[in-house]
Amino acid sequence: MKVQILSKNDLPNIEKIQKEFDIFRVVKVKTRKKLDMVEFFNKDGVFRGFGRDTKAAYKKAKKALKKYYK
Known part of the structure; x- marks a missing residue:
């Protein structure tokens, strides 16, 4: 696990999301050969997204974050 x-x-879209949702840390975890995880940390919790690559995991974590604040 890395x-x-x-x-x-690393990802140019991070700065925009950090300002919009007050995110203080974005972490990428590579668990297996074909599974990546991206986590957004803010005052309300941790929002995770899983995918085959970083881009897909980022999109799913962003979707979870937006769904929580909707």
Whole structure:
């Protein structure tokens, strides 16, 4: 399992989401060869997304975050 803290240099869309939802940390976890996980941390909790690559996991985590605040 590899854990990496993502910044705006890794994914350019992170900065916009951080400002909009007050996210203080974005973490990428690679669990197996074909499964990535992206986690958004803010004051209300942790929002996770799973996918075959980082981009798919990012989209699902973003969807979970928007659904929570809807």
